[in-house]
Amino acid sequence: MNDPATIRRLYGRRQGHKLRQGQSALVEEMLPRLSVPETGIVDAATLFGDDRPLHVEIGFGAGEHLAGQASANPDVGFIGCEPFLNGVVGALGHIRDGGLTNVRLYMGDALEVIERLPDASLDRLYLLHPDPWRKARHAKRRMVNHGPLDTIAAKLKPGAEFRLGTDDPTYCRWSMMIMDQRRDFTWQARTPQDFLTRPDDWPETRYERKARRQGHEVWYFRYIRD
Numbered sequence: 001m002n003d004p005a006t007i008r009r010l011y012g013r014r015q016g017h018k019l020r021q022g023q024s025a026l027v028e029e030m031l032p033r034l035s036v037p038e039t040g041i042v043d044a045a046t047l048f049g050d051d052r053p054l055h056v057e058i059g060f061g062a063g064e065h066l067a068g069q070a071s072a073n074p075d076v077g078f079i080g081c082e083p084f085l086n087g088v089v090g091a092l093g094h095i096r097d098g099g100l101t102n103v104r105l106y107m108g109d110a111l112e113v114i115e116r117l118p119d120a121s122l123d124r125l126y127l128l129h130p131d132p133w134r135k136a137r138h139a140k141r142r143m144v145n146h147g148p149l150d151t152i153a154a155k156l157k158p159g160a161e162f163r164l165g166t167d168d169p170t171y172c173r174w175s176m177m178i179m180d181q182r183r184d185f186t187w188q189a190r191t192p193q194d195f196l197t198r199p200d201d202w203p204e205t206r207y208e209r210k211a212r213r214q215g216h217e218v219w220y221f222r223y224i225r226d
Contacts (some may be wrong), residue, residue: 003141019089026092034078036106040115047104048077056081058110058143059130061207063091065074069126070100070202078103081110099198115194117155124161125152129207132168144175146182149160153184156225163202164221167211172219185223195220 007112034044044052046102053076060080061064070078082088086106106113133141152162162185166172178184189195198220211218
């Protein structure tokens, strides 16, 4: 299987448009309080002071899904990982506006956090609309590769759920191929409708709405850790 290090380099921009004054204040005042520590074990007790269930979202975009899940599940601890500063600012705004106390953020490579989780400690992991890296020579940069999946599988509890969403046909086909090679995950779809319909407890994101406006199909994959 592939080495997780094949995607350890973060590609692309880390910041888009210049932050407004209010956004800069969010980063300066809120982010330090909500950031995952840079070193040490990452677990519920360290982050939230108790033994609550833990969910991780890799690449949360502007944070709509992360905030929606956190609001609907106040007894769950959420770790959102996103290298893009403007996305982190968006999440901070949702956390502030929703009065959410069960979210922690990491601005960087999600695997750096996931690797520090105790084995079999994670209840759910979300990977929604990841960068598809459409060119074949960039396939090793995709998060759905055996190296990252080995790490994710080790951290998920037996029976825990891995959710994957994409509107990119290349990524869809690639993910189905890679996941079909795994023996530690079971796909929950029984009919095509099961992965063409967004589950009720899967908040819609801005990116997803944009994809649908552009006429893209969206696929929703749910896997259980065996």
